[in-house]
Amino acid sequence: MFDVVIVGGGAAGFFAAIHIAEARPQLKIAILERGKQVLTKVKVSGGGRCNVTHAEFNPADLASNYPRGEKELLGPFHTYATGDTIGFFEKRGISLKIEEDGRMFPTTDSSQTIIDCFTSEADRLGIHIVRICTVTGFKNVFSDQGDLWEISTAKKAYRSKKLLLTTGSNPKIWGLLNGLGHTIVPPVPSLFTFNIQDERIKNIPGISSHTEVTVLDKIKSRRNNGRVGHSEILSSEGPLLITHWGMSGPAILKLSAWGARILESYKYQFKIKVNWVPDYHPDGLLELFMKVKQVEKKTVLRTKVVDVPKRLWANLVCAAGIDDSLTWPEVSKNQLQDLTAQLTESLFFVNGKSTFKEEFVTAGGVDLKEVNFKTFESKVLPNVYFxxxxxxxxxxxxxxxxxxxxxxxxxxxxxxxxxxxxx
Known part of the structure; x- marks a missing residue:
């Protein structure tokens, strides 16, 4: 018999257990983990360094990074947000550092620092951890101790006054909740990279450039003045990383998160438009090229006049039909128009997706309308929290x-x- 049973030995489960135990040391708390190890996602996060949080301290700005949950998290972030997280770890002797892109890591650059913090705190506070404990069901039962939750596992059943579910993207737990009356939003992948086979990026993996990337609606494409047009449905700006299999980096990952359901409906086959020089308007860029044509005598290939990586510039010059030996005085206006188009509106066909490193993230889960975000308690099931x-x-x-x-x-x-x- 426990006062609180937490199903799921991950980040949220341990964090909650520690706070409950510190506030009420007399409560008997258990964490049930289906695997041999706890905190496995913490272990692999950030390439093994654990990206603990982000240096965004304004609640509204922080909430704006959640494609699903932005509205619901605004209130909670006014209660507990980035500064509180930093304070939690500093109180336990763990300093965090801010990197250039705002990500925050332990100064040790090791996720084991975070894992050791949680497990040592759990030991200190007497939190009972049960590993290799797969939950097969839970139900509300009546006893002489009042309403309880009975949690069934492969080996035994546990009873608890309160039940906290922190199982992440677990279809079996979602199925159990659905059977008890909760609405489950069907899961789809989020945070993935784009598979692209294209000569313009084929031999330059590892190159990164600041871009604006737009997903084009392939269904609503139409002919306009003799040209194929597209409806632009999603757009993001940021670094784009060219990989062996296509494209990654923040600009792509933002699109995969915000467009998780749309891109799933496309079966991950769609077109994107990449602007490699988002600071330029196409007309302004062409005007710049025409001025360079009047004064520069070298080849177009050797004279990179915009801020893009050299090898990318070379590939785009080639894609515009400009020969390696062609000088600026020799290049035609039509060729410069083609180069302008390659730089400001390169079209690429995405054919599939790949998982972003080990960071498996899913869009979907318990419907947010069925949760009280002041307490994270279920509105459907009494004494159940998420x-x-x-x-x-x-x-x-x-x-x-x-x-x-x-x-x-x-x-x-x-x-x-x-x-x-x-x-």
């Missing part, structure tokens, strides 16, 4: 998904503690 990606909440890359886990874990813990105070 935190983390079990909910239909997900974020772009950069530490935001962990911040959702910390905030949800803290508020669920606070809700559980306050509920005991009322009884």
């Amino acid at each position: 935190a983390g990606e079990i909910l239909n909440i997900d974020a772009i890359t950069g530490g935001f998904n962990f911040q959702n886990a910390w905030t949800g874990g803290f508020l669920a813990a606070q809700g559980i503690v306050n509920s005991f105070d009322r009884t």
